[in-house]
Amino acid sequence: MEGINSEIIIVILATGIRLAAPFLLAALGEMFTQRSGVYNLGVEGIMMMGAFVGFFITLIGGSPLLGIAASLVVGALMGLLMAVVSVTFKAEQGISGIGLYMLGWGLSGLLFRLYVGAITTIDGLKPVAIPLLSDIPFLGPILFNQNGLVYSAFLLVPISAFILYKTTWGLNVRAVGTMPEAADTLGVSVQGIRYQCLIVGSMLAGLAGAFLTVGHANMYADNITAGRGFISIALVYFGRWSPWGIMLGALLFSMADSFQSMVQVLGINFPYELAVVLPYVITIFALAISFGRVWGPAALGKPFQRGTRG
Amino acid sequence: MAENMQHLEMLGITKRFPGVLSNNNINIQLGTGEVLAILGENGAGKTTLMNILYGLYQPDAGEILLKGKSVKINSPREAIALGVGMVHQHFMLVPNLTVTENVILGLSRKILVDLKTAAIRIKEISDSYGLAINPDAYIWQLSVGEQQRVEIIKALYRGANLLILDEPTAVLTPQESKELILLLKNMAAQGNSIIVISHKLNEVMAVSDRVTVLRDGEVCADVKTRETSSEALARLMVGREMTRHKREGKSSPGKPVLELQEVFAKGDKGTEALSGITLEIREGEILGIAGVSGNGQKELAEVISGLRKVTKGKLCLNGKESTNHPPIDLIKMGLGYIPEDRMHVGTIPSFSIWENFILKDHHKSPFAKGTFLQNRWIRSHSSSLVEKYGIKTPNLETPTGRLSGGNIQKIVLAREINRNPKTLVAAYPTRGLDIGATDYIHSKLLEARSNGIGVMLISEDLEELINICDRIAVLYDGRIMKVMPVEEADESTLGLLMAGLSEAAS
Helix, strand or coil: CCCCHHHHHCCCCHHHHHHHHHHHHHHHHHHHHHHHCCCCCHHHHHHHHHHHHHHHHHHCCCCHHHHHHHHHHHHHHHHHHHHHHHHHHCCCCHHHHHHHHHHHHHHHHHHHHCCCCCCEEEECCCCCCCCCCHHHCCCHHHHEEEHHHHHHHHHHHHHHHHHHEEHHHHHHHHHHHHHHHHHHCCCHHHHHHHHHHHHHHHHHHHHHHHHHHHHHHCECCCCCCCHHHHHHHHHHCCCCHHHHHHHHHHHHHHHHHHHHHHHHHCCCCHHHHHHHHHHHHHHHHHHHHHHCCCCCCCCCCCCCCCCCCC | CCCCCCCEEEEEEEEECEEEEEEEEEEEEEECCCCCEEEECCCCHHHHHHHHCCCCCCCCEEEEEEECCEEEECHHHHHHHEEEEEEEEHHHHHCCCCCHHHHHCCCCCCCEECCCHCCCCHHHHHHHHCCCCCCCHHHHHHCHHHHHHHHHHHHCCCCCCCEECCCCCCCCCHHHHHHHHHHHHHHHHHCCEECCCCCCHHHHHHCCEEEEEEEEEEEEEEEEEHHHCCHHHHHHHHCCCCCCCCCCCCCCCCCCCEEEEEEEECCCCEEEEEEEEEEEEECCCCEEEEEECCCHHHHHHHCCCCCCCCCEECCCCCCCEEECCCCCHHCCCEEEEEECCCCHHHCCCEEEEHHHHCCCCCCCCCCECCEEEEEHHHHHHHHHHHCCCCCCCCCCCHHHHHHHHHHHHHHHHHHHHHCCCEEEEEEECCCCCCCHHHHHHHHHHHHHHHHHHHHHHCCHHHHHHHHHHEEEEECCCCCCEEEEEECCCCHHHHHHCCCCHHHCCC
């Protein structure tokens, strides 16, 4: 691999950091959802809706912030829908999640064709160079010259850890996902916590989608999420339901992703067909080695019904 | 305050479930500082009554008075607010949270959890009753007895002065049970009122001041403990004279049917669960495996039945090596297996009774010709088993999961024994069954013994082991502590061995 100089490495790493943001946002959201005992396989669909709505509102409203706000709202609504179906009506979570994915996919594509139709670019988020820090050689341009959503995504890692382990709500979430019967007998609302987690998790998924259009590509295209929602779900397992583990996984995948896109763009001497499948191969490989030894939320995937056993 | 002030009165409580009258006009009283035992067989309505008191169910009729005031309890939360605490039979603890986190779960109204203050109060409560619980320990690190004490702390932390314990000694070693009984008496002496739900006569006699006996949803007796006896209580509870089946005479064991030599195996979490087990079972004897569950019993049964891999060591069935053979081979070699989980491993709950009867033989004559099932044979075979084993079921098509635990166990037992095995491994065959069903299972195991079958009985119930086994082995931490003839075994020796104390028992 000749011709790789430090500039290219900086570009690859900086893009890798940037591309970690959607994984982080979606996976941290899914972490909360799963910690409360619900799988949300609809993340990909919610991301697609978030991506479209974020793009569309930015396009007509003129401000990326409006677009981001709209993606949060649409995420919350889809989370609410998932909650009604899987928590209140206790539908099989895997199936309702796939339903949500199909809904997001179809609806975002339909709305795009109805109201936009052609590839249009928007004025997305601009990088914000952090004074002083961004001047550090090598690290500065990689870490401290990103847009606001990237900073937020990384800040969300310690914040999520704090919420999960230090707050009453986090304690409730952990209890509900592991032993809902216990939480129920102590007056914690199992359904309430699951609703909250699904809504918050889906808002983050919506935000992750908006990042792709408003904070990265500055345009919308069909299937712009390209499986990132599903990879985020895998990342939750890979990271063992812990924010720091998820960050590690997100960086691993985003770096591979960044590498593959740079291979194509910059014509690095590396078979690009291999590079393109690299992130997905890593997903499967990482899951294969991390599965089996996982100690996840014990009640994951099980709808709660008072007094079913015993 | 009057000495005999009633803490709790439940008057005329009636609760109907579809097709069942679970509680019929039940009256109970509980004095302040009193320990009341509610005794009854499974299905007598004990648990329903307590769930009404704890706010999980609403009674169809009747009234609850707490300290003379009529109350309506709509949820566990309201029960807790009224000072009623419950220690469930299956602990309501979150294993990957600490003691403190479990105790304050649902209580904190602030955004941040204040674990420090809570831990101090837990320490105070723990010290004042001598509970010896470390607030920072994770639940999964604690023994079952300690977990139970955490449940008690949980109730006390919430200000409970009326404590309900559902079958509290079911999962404890004899020593732990004794400690619990002392603890409950101590708590009562300090002014707490306690209700113990149980179907174990010894513990009722040991712990309570008064006994209310329930049968078929009605109160059939309310007696002072010191004015009654276990025999009298057994009669009241079952409603007829009980003849308990016991081992008769010395066994005349023949050749070995099952041998384990230095067997090692891993548990579900990948840690070593069996560390060098050597055992031998011979024709016509019952070998009991005593021990607190979780010390390798499940793995032992699974290793023998081919469901778990042996990592080291050797297994022989009828003198032929059977190490790591697939289950089908072992079945063919004459192994019968009554698994611990009768509901999901022993049977397929959604399958009908006749389907469950032929699970191991459906591919063979006379139940099948080629690929076709021979319904006429299967039906006559099934109905004869239903009759022979006294299985109570509407018909042969009933899904097995709808039957009671005792009847499901009879189906498993009928299937396994009727296949004429050489060796029968029975894991906790009477767990959760009432006296009648338990006695029936015992009689069938003894019958198998006299027919020359070698039986391994894994159990936590020492009385059961002493009554029907010829030899007893104690399993602790994946090792056999000792194998002894039943004549040398008594509850206290076994109890110490079960707690891992080999020196003390010698």
